[in-house]
Amino acid sequence: MAIMTYREALNAALSEEMERDPDVFLMGEEVAEYDGAYKVSKGLLDTFGSQRVVDSPISELGFTGLGVGAAMAGLRPVIEFMTFNFAFLAIDQVINSAAKMHYMSEGQFQMPIVFRGPTGAALQLSAQHSQACETYYSHAPGCKVVTPGTPADAKGLLKAAIRDNDPVAFMEGELLYNFKGEVPDDDDFVIPLGVADLKHEGEDVSIITHGKMIHVALQAAQKLEKDGINADVLDLRTIRPLDMNAILETVRKTNRIVYLEEGWPYAGTGAQIVTMIQEEAFDYLDAPIIRVTQADVPMPYAKNLEILAKPSAKHVVEAVNKVLYR
Amino acid sequence: MAEKKKNALLEHDISEELALDLMREMLLYRRFEEKAGEAYAIGKIGGFCHLHVGQEAAAAGSIKPLGREDYVTSAYREHTQAIAKGVDPNAVMAELYGRSDGSSGGKGGSMHIFDAECRFMGGHGIVGGQVPLATGMGWKIKYRGEDSISLVFMGDAAVNQGGFHEGLNMAAVWQLPCIYVVENNEYGMGTAFDRVSKTEMSTKSAPHGVPAHVVDGQDVLATYAFFRDLAAQVREGAGPQFVDLQTYRFHGHSMSDPVSGTYRSVEEVEQAKDERDPIAILRNTLKSAGVLSQEVFEQMDVEARKIASDAADFADASPLPDAEALYKNVWAEINPNGRLFFDGRPEQEEAS
Numbered sequence: 273m274a275i276m277t278y279r280e281a282l283n284a285a286l287s288e289e290m291e292r293d294p295d296v297f298l299m300g301e302e303v304a305e306y307d308g309a310y311k312v313s314k315g316l317l318d319t320f321g322s323q324r325v326v327d328s329p330i331s332e333l334g335f336t337g338l339g340v341g342a343a344m345a346g347l348r349p350v351i352e353f354m355t356f357n358f359a360f361l362a363i364d365q366v367i368n369s370a371a372k373m374h375y376m377s378e379g380q381f382q383m384p385i386v387f388r389g390p391t392g393a394a395l396q397l398s399a400q401h402s403q404a405c406e407t408y409y410s411h412a413p414g415c416k417v418v419t420p421g422t423p424a425d426a427k428g429l430l431k432a433a434i435r436d437n438d439p440v441a442f443m444e445g446e447l448l449y450n451f452k453g454e455v456p457d458d459d460d461f462v463i464p465l466g467v468a469d470l471k472h473e474g475e476d477v478s479i480i481t482h483g484k485m486i487h488v489a490l491q492a493a494q495k496l497e498k499d500g501i502n503a504d505v506l507d508l509r510t511i512r513p514l515d516m517n518a519i520l521e522t523v524r525k526t527n528r529i530v531y532l533e534e535g536w537p538y539a540g541t542g543a544q545i546v547t548m549i550q551e552e553a554f555d556y557l558d559a560p561i562i563r564v565t566q567a568d569v570p571m572p573y574a575k576n577l578e579i580l581a582k583p584s585a586k587h588v589v590e591a592v593n594k595v596l597y598r
Numbered sequence: 599m600a601e602k603k604k605n606a607l608l609e610h611d612i613s614e615e616l617a618l619d620l621m622r623e624m625l626l627y628r629r630f631e632e633k634a635g636e637a638y639a640i641g642k643i644g645g646f647c648h649l650h651v652g653q654e655a656a657a658a659g660s661i662k663p664l665g666r667e668d669y670v671t672s673a674y675r676e677h678t679q680a681i682a683k684g685v686d687p688n689a690v691m692a693e694l695y696g697r698s699d700g701s702s703g704g705k706g707g708s709m710h711i712f713d714a715e716c717r718f719m720g721g722h723g724i725v726g727g728q729v730p731l732a733t734g735m736g737w738k739i740k741y742r743g744e745d746s747i748s749l750v751f752m753g754d755a756a757v758n759q760g761g762f763h764e765g766l767n768m769a770a771v772w773q774l775p776c777i778y779v780v781e782n783n784e785y786g787m788g789t790a791f792d793r794v795s796k797t798e799m800s801t802k803s804a805p806h807g808v809p810a811h812v813v814d815g816q817d818v819l820a821t822y823a824f825f826r827d828l829a830a831q832v833r834e835g836a837g838p839q840f841v842d843l844q845t846y847r848f849h850g851h852s853m854s855d856p857v858s859g860t861y862r863s864v865e866e867v868e869q870a871k872d873e874r875d876p877i878a879i880l881r882n883t884l885k886s887a888g889v890l891s892q893e894v895f896e897q898m899d900v901e902a903r904k905i906a907s908d909a910a911d912f913a914d915a916s917p918l919p920d921a922e923a924l925y926k927n928v929w930a931e932i933n934p935n936g937r938l939f940f941d942g943r944p945e946q947e948e949a950s
Binding site for chain 1 (some may be wrong): 669673701702704710712713714719720722723727729730731732733738741763764769771870927928929930931933934935937938940942
């Protein structure tokens, strides 16, 4: 085990996969000479050269489509979005081209491409730079969605995403890049897509979440522990494929569920999962499921308003108290 | 006179045999599309269906000079371009019919013809969306050091899309082996190009440093010779090129649009059919040159009609896709863990 940051873990995954397969290349804004807007690709230009670590123009639609075409022709592109907020310009190529190509061609073309970058809010970046974008991608059949919350998950899941033969939206957390954690040294440390991870064990209530919200959930779990309440914190890790077995297991165990996500509530990931729980485990529920999300407003700039808008451990504790009827 | 017309072949360095092949190809495209139109009218083909009638020389003249290893990508008026690239007409027609023997097993339809072996890369339904894709195929060619090229078709309306400019810019910056071909039939659906663009088509690539060429896309000999030479240059490293391939659509935008519609006059269409029919133009050239007799021309037409008719019979006899096909090929890789389908229907379990 090595201690490394989330950023270093992503860098290691990219480096190892590029070493392993010459068809893997990285393209995006500032990924090469600048070493990456968030330094995720630091040093890769020196190691792999400008043919494989490529600074693109600021043309999200264009370089995303280029990646899709390259994948159709047999390469394995990793397309970096400086943030997923900018990927709205490119979502036509993700949804209309990448996610449908295999189906429209009846399997003639695979689409081994990763779209990666940070999603969600950082600090005071206001409305256009603070959006959690998972739902837009998980909505479309044909697109896999991965949201690692720790350095180990970042590394193992990015390697799996690059090796996968379907398009993967790989959504990182800007505020996680400096987060440190243990990461296995093994070059072949791959975490299969579709396996959730229980980040904290308890028996009284389940907090189900994904991405950087696991840290909010863990904070809440610590606070609750002081009150004698023990929470399961289930990190989905991947939104599609979705580890429904793990969800049902924790539902059957605690019977009380809070779903926490960074994005907005309407048709959010939580809406989907709550629906599935009531369809498949209704009799195991002892209380209505409560969702904790961002306030249903665009992200404001002012510090105090931003804090109010973001889902917090306090919101989670309140929701837990509700499902426990406390 | 015969000598002068024969010079058309000499001028373009096209053999009599090749010229006759182009005649056969264009007749096939015409009859194939007419057959598709008939099948649409009696409900055998559904959805949107965009015919290429009038644009046969643009397809034959630009695709026939290419090799099998070259990539061709297109928009949604692509049936005959697929055939030109080598896709079996039976498979194209069966796809239009939504049948299991179609090029995409009936799941793509008229707008999504693909054939990986022929490197016919679709069949894309979002105006201009295919331009970055073809740029990516050019990127792959350069990345792997291959000597093929990537040629992409778009309609004239596509040059007003951002993706067109983003694609050309990247191809120019990285000197990719791409040929961007506007099949300029003067109308984006029902909107005349000059109503939505202040500048001429031939200027559109200049801001990106991509050379532009204007070609009479109704003259198949000129078109063929032009693309033969251009493809060779691009193969040898000339970088991306832009072609304003001037043509005209004899039918409506799609099957739901009348031939003239409200946006162009019957007279305009009739005049184009009289003066700019690519099949008549080549036929007259070859007849004057003494290379083609009316009898042989008619025999070619009978053969083209037979291929089109056989394709329709093949499509009609082809079974509908099995119900299980619904869930197949959504994913190239079904991960052993986790759920990928969320509709809760029992059928999908077999597929996953």
